Amino acid sequence: MATQHLSFDPQAFRAALGTFTTGVTIITTQGEDGAPVGITANSFNSVSLNPPLVLWSLSKQARSLPVFSSGKHWNVHVLSTEQERLSGRFATQGEDKFAEIELDRGISEAPLLQDCTARFQCRTAFQYEGGDHVIFVGEVLAFDHSDRAPLAFQSGQYALTTRKPRNELRLATTPPPECSYTEDLLGYLLGRGHYQALNLLRQLLCNQQLDEQAFFILAVLCIRDNLDLAEINTFVSYTGHVVTLAGMRFLERQQLVAIEGEDDDLRFVLTAKGRETSLQQVALAKVVEQELTAKLGQADAQALKVLLKRLIVVSDPGLPDLWAPR
Amino acid sequence: MATQHLSFDPQAFRAALGTFTTGVTIITTQGEDGAPVGITANSFNSVSLNPPLVLWSLSKQARSLPVFSSGKHWNVHVLSTEQERLSGRFATQGEDKFAEIELDRGISEAPLLQDCTARFQCRTAFQYEGGDHVIFVGEVLAFDHSDRAPLAFQSGQYALTTRKPRNELRLATTPPPECSYTEDLLGYLLGRGHYQALNLLRQLLCNQQLDEQAFFILAVLCIRDNLDLAEINTFVSYTGHVVTLAGMRFLERQQLVAIEGEDDDLRFVLTAKGRETSLQQVALAKVVEQELTAKLGQADAQALKVLLKRLIVVSDPGLPDLWAPR
Numbered sequence: 001m002a003t004q005h006l007s008f009d010p011q012a013f014r015a016a017l018g019t020f021t022t023g024v025t026i027i028t029t030q031g032e033d034g035a036p037v038g039i040t041a042n043s044f045n046s047v048s049l050n051p052p053l054v055l056w057s058l059s060k061q062a063r064s065l066p067v068f069s070s071g072k073h074w075n076v077h078v079l080s081t082e083q084e085r086l087s088g089r090f091a092t093q094g095e096d097k098f099a100e101i102e103l104d105r106g107i108s109e110a111p112l113l114q115d116c117t118a119r120f121q122c123r124t125a126f127q128y129e130g131g132d133h134v135i136f137v138g139e140v141l142a143f144d145h146s147d148r149a150p151l152a153f154q155s156g157q158y159a160l161t162t163r164k165p166r167n168e169l170r171l172a173t174t175p176p177p178e179c180s181y182t183e184d185l186l187g188y189l190l191g192r193g194h195y196q197a198l199n200l201l202r203q204l205l206c207n208q209q210l211d212e213q214a215f216f217i218l219a220v221l222c223i224r225d226n227l228d229l230a231e232i233n234t235f236v237s238y239t240g241h242v243v244t245l246a247g248m249r250f251l252e253r254q255q256l257v258a259i260e261g262e263d264d265d266l267r268f269v270l271t272a273k274g275r276e277t278s279l280q281q282v283a284l285a286k287v288v289e290q291e292l293t294a295k296l297g298q299a300d301a302q303a304l305k306v307l308l309k310r311l312i313v314v315s316d317p318g319l320p321d322l323w324a325p326r
Numbered sequence: 327m328a329t330q331h332l333s334f335d336p337q338a339f340r341a342a343l344g345t346f347t348t349g350v351t352i353i354t355t356q357g358e359d360g361a362p363v364g365i366t367a368n369s370f371n372s373v374s375l376n377p378p379l380v381l382w383s384l385s386k387q388a389r390s391l392p393v394f395s396s397g398k399h400w401n402v403h404v405l406s407t408e409q410e411r412l413s414g415r416f417a418t419q420g421e422d423k424f425a426e427i428e429l430d431r432g433i434s435e436a437p438l439l440q441d442c443t444a445r446f447q448c449r450t451a452f453q454y455e456g457g458d459h460v461i462f463v464g465e466v467l468a469f470d471h472s473d474r475a476p477l478a479f480q481s482g483q484y485a486l487t488t489r490k491p492r493n494e495l496r497l498a499t500t501p502p503p504e505c506s507y508t509e510d511l512l513g514y515l516l517g518r519g520h521y522q523a524l525n526l527l528r529q530l531l532c533n534q535q536l537d538e539q540a541f542f543i544l545a546v547l548c549i550r551d552n553l554d555l556a557e558i559n560t561f562v563s564y565t566g567h568v569v570t571l572a573g574m575r576f577l578e579r580q581q582l583v584a585i586e587g588e589d590d591d592l593r594f595v596l597t598a599k600g601r602e603t604s605l606q607q608v609a610l611a612k613v614v615e616q617e618l619t620a621k622l623g624q625a626d627a628q629a630l631k632v633l634l635k636r637l638i639v640v641s642d643p644g645l646p647d648l649w650a651p652r
C-alpha cells in the first residue's frame with residue numbers, strides 16, 4: 001500500500017477514486033427555452049428498487065446545473081461500447097451536442113437517445129447537498145434495456161469488460177494431478193485458438209490447399225512486393241517456418257509467384273494469380289472473424305483483439321514494420 | 327430497444343440497472359460492542375473533490391443498518407481482482423467474516439482490510455432518504471491506493487476490465503489504402519501472438535530444437551500415452567500438421583518415443599526421455615507465461631485467457647477431450 005494521504009493532494013485523491021470502475025452515462029433534460037441539454041456522467045448508481053430510485057451528482061460549477069435543478073424530468077442513458085464517441089461529444093462543452101442525433105419519444109420532453117444499453121426516464125425525487133456537487137435522486141418512471149454490451153470507465157480511460165463465467169470455463173475435464181499439462185496454459189490456449197481459427201479458414205478455402213507458410217509468404221508479398229529470400233524471412237521466420245528457395249520455386253510452379261533477377265540476386269514478386277489468391281484468403285479470413293465475432297459478441301471480440309495486440313507488443317522479437325513506407 | 331416498462335417488473339428493473347458496470351467495495355465499521363461489521367457493496371461512487379465526499383447506499387432491511395447509522399466512521403475498500411473470494415464472503419450473512427483476516431491500523435476503530443486497490447477512511451457527513459435504502463455520504467479523512475487491478479461487476483457477474491489505450495495500439499504504421507491486409511485482423515493477431523509466444527519458448531529451449539509438431543505429439547502422449555497414429559491425429563490434426571509414421575520414426579530415433587505392437591497395430595508410448603523432454607517444455611512454457619503475465623499485468627493476462635477459452639469453445643471443430651478418463 002502507498003502511504004496514506006492525510007493532507008489532500010487532489011490529483012492523488014482523483015486517482016484513487018478513479019480505480020473504482022463505472023459505466024458511462026449521458027444524462028439529458030430540456031431547458032426552459034426548449035433547448036436540449038445533456039452531459040456525460042459516471043457518477044450514476046442505483047439506490048432503491050421500491051420505489052425505483054437512481055442517483056447521480058453534478059458539479060455546482062456545471063453550466064447545466066440551473067436547468068437540471070429546475071427541470072423535473074431527466075433521462076439516464078447507459079452507453080454501449082459503440083457509443084464511446086457520443087460519450088466524448090457530451091463530455092465537452094460548446095458545440096451543439098444534439099446536432100444530427102435522432103431521438104426517441106419518451107414520456108417527458110427530456111431528449112431520449114437511441115441505441116443505448118439501458119435507459120431510465122426519471123423525475124427528480126430529491127436534490128441533496130454534496131460538497132462541490134449536487135446529488136440528484138430520481139424516481140424511475142420508465143426504463144428499457146437492450147443486449148448491447150455496456151461501455152466501462154476506469155482510471156480515466158474507457159474500458160471493455162470481460163464477464164467472468166460463474167463457473168470456470170473448462171475445455172475438458174480436470175487433468176490427472178500427476179500431469180503437469182493443463183488446459184489453463186497461455187501457450188496452449190494461444191496455439192489452440194490460432195489453429196482452430198485457421199481451421200475455419202481452411203474450410204472456407206475448400207477448393208484450395210492452404211499451406212500456412214504459403215499463406216504467410218503471399219501475405220508479405222501482397223503488402224511489400226519484390227523482396228529477396230532474406231527479406232521475406234525477416235518477416236516470416238519468427239513463425240518457425242524458414243522460407244527456402246525450394247519453397248519459392250514451389251509457389252512459382254503454382255504460378256503464384258514470379259522469380260526475377262540473377263542467381264545471386266533473386267527477387268520474388270506476386271503474379272496476378274498470386275495476388276488474387278492472397279486477397280481471397282484475407283477476405284475469407286474476415287468472414288471467419290465476422291462469424292467468430294457474432295458468436296463471441298462485439299465487445300468480447302474487441303477486447304480479445306486489444307489484449308492480443310498488447311501481447312504482441314510485449315513479446316515482439318523486433319520484427320520489422322511490414323507496413324512501413326520504403 | 328426492448329419495450330418500455332411503464333409498470334414495474336422488479337426483475338427487469340434489476341436487470342436494466344445491472345448493465346451499469348461498477349467496481350466492488352467492502353464497507354466496514356465497528357459496532358458499539360466493538361465487533362467488526364462489513365458488507366459488500368457496489369453502490370459506491372465519488373461525489374465531491376473539495377470537500378472530499380463519497381457515497382454509497384444501504385438497504386433499510388440490512389442487519390448492519392443500525393450500526394452504520396449510529397457509527398460515525400466507516401472505511402470503503404475498492405477490491406482488486408484477487409479479492410473476489412473476499413467479496414463473496416462479505417456478501418453473505420452468518421459466518422464470522424473477519425475470522426483470520428489481518429487488519430491494518432486506520433485513523434478510526436473501523437476495520438481496515440489489506441491488499442485492496444484503494445481505501446477511503448470516512449466519517450459520515452450526511453444520511454439521506456433513498457426509498458428502501460439509506461444514502462450515506464462520507465467525508466474522506468484519509469485514503470491510499472495501490473496498483474492492484476480493480477475487480478469489476480456487471481449484470482450480476484464479476485468482470486475483468488481491459489482499458490482501451492487512449493490512442494489505438496498500432497503494431498505498425500497505417501497500411502496503404504489499396505491493400506486489404508490490415509494488422510487489425512483477428513486471424514493475424516492470433517497467429518502472430520501464438521508464434522511470438524512460441525518463439526520465446528524456443529529461446530529458453532536453446533539447447534534443444536523445438537519442432538512444433540513434435541511438441542504437440544509429446545504433449546498428447548504425456549497426457550494420454552499408448553495411442554495409435556489415428557488416435558494421435560484426432561488430437562493434433564486440427565493444427566494442420568498431419569502426423570505420419572515417418573514422423574513417429576523420427577521421434578523414435580531421438581529416443582523420445584517407443585513403438586510397440588505389430589505392423590498393422592502400431593502403438594506409440596513415451597520413453598522416459600520423451601516424458602522428461604515434454605515436462606521440461608511445459609515447465610518452460612509456464613516460465614514464458616509468467617514473463618508475459620508480468621508484462622501484461624495479472625488482470626489482463628487473466629482476461630486474455632478467459633477470452634481465448636471462449637474463442638476456443640465457439641470455434642471447436644469437435645476435438646475429443648484430451649483429459650477425459652478412459
